[in-house]
Amino acid sequence: MRIRLLGGLEVTSGEGRPARFATRKSALLFAALVLAGRRGHHREQLSEGFWPGRGDAQARNSLRQALADIRRWFPASGDAAIYVEGDQETVALTASLDDADIWLFERKLAESATADLAFAADLYRGDVLAGEAIPDGLDEWFSPYQIRYRQRALQLVERLSLAQPEAGSADQAACEGLAERLLASDPTAEPAHRALMRIHAARGHENAALRQFESCRALLKKHLNVQPEAETHSLAASLQTRSGNRQAASALDTAQPPQPVTIPARPHDQPSVAVMPFDNLGGADDEYFADGVVEEITAALSRIRDFFVIARQSAFTYRGRFVDVREVGRELGVAYVVEGTVRRGGDRLRISVQLVDAETRTQLWSERYEGATEDVFEFQDRIAAQVAGAIHPAIRGAEIELAKRKPPTSLRAYDLVMRAYPNLWGRRKDTNNQAIELLQKAIAIDPAYGRAHALLAWCHASKAAYLWTDQPENELEKARATVEAAGSISDDPTALTAAGSAMSMCGDQERATTFIEKALKLDPNNAWAWARHGWIAIYKGEVAHAPERFQQAMTLSPMDPLTFNMRLGMATAMAKTGSLSQAAAIAREVIAAHPDIIMSYRYLAAWSAMDGDLETARWAAQKLLAAQPGFTIERYRSLPFFRHMPEWADQVAEALRVAGLPER
Template sequence: MRIRLLGGLEVTSAEGQPVRFATRKSALLFAALVLAGRRGHTRERLCEGFWPGRGDAQSRNSLRQALADIRRWFPAAGNAAISIDGDQETVALTAGPDEADIWLFERKLAESGTADLACAAELYRGDVLAGEAIPDGLDEWFRPYQTGYRQKALQLVERLSLALPETGSADEAACERLAERLLAADPAAEPAHRALMRIHAARGHENAALRQFETCRALLKKHLGVEPEAQTQSLATTVQTRGGNRLTASTHDTAQPTQAIAASARPHDQPSVAVMAFDNLGGTNDEYFADGVVEEITAALSRIRNFFVIARQSAFTYKGRFADVREVGRELGVNYVVEGTVRRGGDRLRISVQLVDADTRSQLWSERYEGATEDVFEFQDRIAAQVAGAIHPAIRGAEIELARRKPPTSLRAYDFVMRAYPNIWGRRKDTNNLAIELLKKAIAVDPAYGRAHALLAWCHASNAVFLWAESPESELEKARAAVEAAGSIGDDPTALTAAGSALSMGGDQERAASFIEKALALDPNNAWAWARHGWIAIYKGEEARAPERFQRAMALSPMDPFAFAVRLGMGYALAKTGSLSQAVAIAREVIAAHPDIITSYRYLAAWSAMGGDLETARWAAQKLMAGQPSFTIERFRSLPIFRNTPEWANKVVEGLKLAGLPER
């Protein structure tokens, strides 16, 4: 590579000598030809841009002299690697594809591998012609290139930081260096701040990541008078929750953390607890039963006022591996951890439970429960009450009583629901259909089991919205029927959330909201309900309300396997409010973590196309069609989720068309 424009102007001759053009105009003309590439420029435009007001004859003569100066260093020859070609109308630079840094930079950007992106990061040493003295008038010629490549570098640092496979790699170092270069040029460059936050967090340095956020916030306030973007705040929330730390005011800036961060964090005096997966000491076929015990204890604790209870889905990410309680407390941001064992043999049941202080590792309380298998529901309620009382003695008996839920009439039906539960989270068609079959078996045993009907409604609605079914409308009809069959579920937040979610995906946002709000009134720690509350806001056209709800869900379940839906919801809200580049970054983040979740490619295709990035949009469209060959824009547009926002739906449709997806 003999031509560098990123970070300054450096040119090397065929003999390896630094090129020194006779005049500044010659050097800048050479740079303009490099930027134009093979298409070149017309002589008329070059004359008007570089020698304005001189008259046609004089400006053309000046152009000939400058081109002669360039050709002195790069004479035309049959095997010349770099040469100037032209005719009476146009002038262009001819060179190999690796001779100029910006050409190689563009080519590496078009690749998807982290090594290619890291190479592009190393190539970007600064703005186009940074440090070069550009005369008045010509700055307008080069400014669009400077702005354009800086924007590409900002997109690159975001994209690379989201795609880094591991810490300590050369790719990570390249990303870090690029972020630092971008911040040296523009201290308020948020994508660079976010990249450093991700790198710090990946290294396990949550405090450093949060300090980077505080630095970003202070610089934005100083230079632009604004708060960080929603995406930056969301990232800080995730890091904050993972580290169990608190954002503190900077010594140079006593302003409080942004409201979006504070809204999702629990108060300092609020007891916080995570119920870990209990060890199953029975047969392997009882694994789901042990998990069900934990599910019900978690649900009961969640419904007690002034408790902050981490969702089961996040707590279960530690299942099957040793995890020190102090590590769990730090990563989930909790004071207390509940551990236990379950053994079921025939019609007998034994549950052992202990409550541990996550910071000191000391055991605060333990108990063992033995009895008939049918006593499981009583045991679950007693465990929740005793855990709550041990953590917070001031908890009133009335609150414990309110946390109790009427158990199902059949333990066998309950078994089927617990078997279905891990399969209902909207990631794959086959697991969703397995859940449907198990829930139908539960209903066959106990036709009045409201939770089974409500979860069945959710599964049918998922079949529709994820376009897993040939007839989405038929699936939505089944979902509506299941909600009606659920009957009285007013004391079960999980059932209310499932039914409300199904109604929302079926287009009935008002009724859905009433179900979700009732679920949250019963269980303010229900992460799933908070997430669906966010989606309802989007579907109702009230996207400004969605981010706070999604952040609350992420705080309650920071390691949730279903977190991809929350992140996509955050991206959706940003896209609808015009922040398409941030929405695209979130979609990329989800795809990097979960490339098998096909629905992510829909959003990436639409949002990228709407933002003018057709290359990314078409790549996402290809991925979507590879994973879901039956996808058509018409089927997607017909979903009831667009019922309240037709103008937005039309924009999405146009984006999907630009991405190249089939209309019918």
């Protein structure tokens, strides 16, 4: 097969080389000819559609040039398998029906044998021209084809799953792969959800099938605000009946199934989560691994003091039967449920995990992990750490949204802290001030709330470090005093991290290290603590330790609101070891993604000047002064975190002078 349009555009010439057309329009013209098949297109239609507004003569000339580009790769000759033919009116592509995936896909769809349908499923790697940059105007040309073939793929996945290919067969794998690809591009594709439900059921995994239904229902509610179709509900009902009958039959031969432990409702002073037994989609030999993953994730989450985690023994009373997450929430008194599946295929393991709001059934976060079977225990530990690191901000985000919806009269200290969270991360002066106001209100309600004090200390230290005040020393003094007012925070990793971060900004790296290391001992998956541990290494002159700490932070929480800070920390370590151009490149990327983060211009100006790129340095300096007119080198140089690295501070100051920033 030489031409692939499903999932992208790949073309191989007659000599077996990848075809690289001279222009994007030539490549898309070739795709249009493939889609048209042997009937071809009128030249006038092509020239007007691909080069609108150019005038008839110019558009036709552009068409001739594009066709010449195509013929360069597929010249017409007596034995040519693929070539362009045409006359004054039409143009068409001539090729074998086996040369293009789209033609072969159509042919296999017309067959009735399961093997032919499975072959077509493997051909559908994605939508027509998926991932290709299609200019404005031409999207209207290709959109009907994309819609048509996607509808055929949805019909195909339904047909193939209803054909009930043998469990574990290549035909079933093709159906499953097609369903997963369809859902990756459209999570609301119900035929794909139904196909996976049937596949799980064929393997004897009714619980997994019913969880697929719950996922379908939650995604439809989230994205379209609709309920599943009647056919999907009917399939789920039949699976529920089958699952119930199987459990009843099992109960006749064994002891009465254990009943779930009912836990009295607790005041929601902190979010609560239960990690349910994962569905083992592989053989019985994988059961131990699925249980091990759940146990490790439960233990990892239990170390995070931000929320309450139900013990494994209570959650495992649900093993082997399907239950609605809302029922789990009521019976265990939890707000969030972690679900997952484990599957082994050959020498590979795949784990899928999702976090669900127990009340609304909304999926808040999901991820898939893959690794080698031979590394099961290392893989198990890594998955547990990454899931804990990712679930933490996902739950925090859900709690923040919940706090936002509460009327002011019902706000408590906890809710005020949740409202402060989005404003804590050093992006802008105004949001930092809003966080300070909310945290002060929380402390007024609960003067012994250690976390609120520690986060307030971080805000005051940030105000000084980012030069959002004319009197940074006053803010640093407030930060020190607020850390002392926090009292006993020895069992709260978040409070310890905030206090350690504040003390680091105040220049006390030894005390900061004590706070951060204690936080990481309590919660090894705390991304913020790892990031601050990296900055402390820089401030203490231990740069060699910084990159691995920043990398650990980004691995644990890749979507963290502090990712920009972690990347700038990594870049600072590079700059201090002489990799100035790489450091400046990272600063430019951060600026492109977050132009409102002023500190990035400060770093870019210094590193570019050190690297001899004065044009970039002066541009960054101008942007910095435009956003922060009161910036001076003297004020920046006086910040206490420079105390442990005076030589570096002098180099930075000199670079900022070269960039054109004022001394005083």
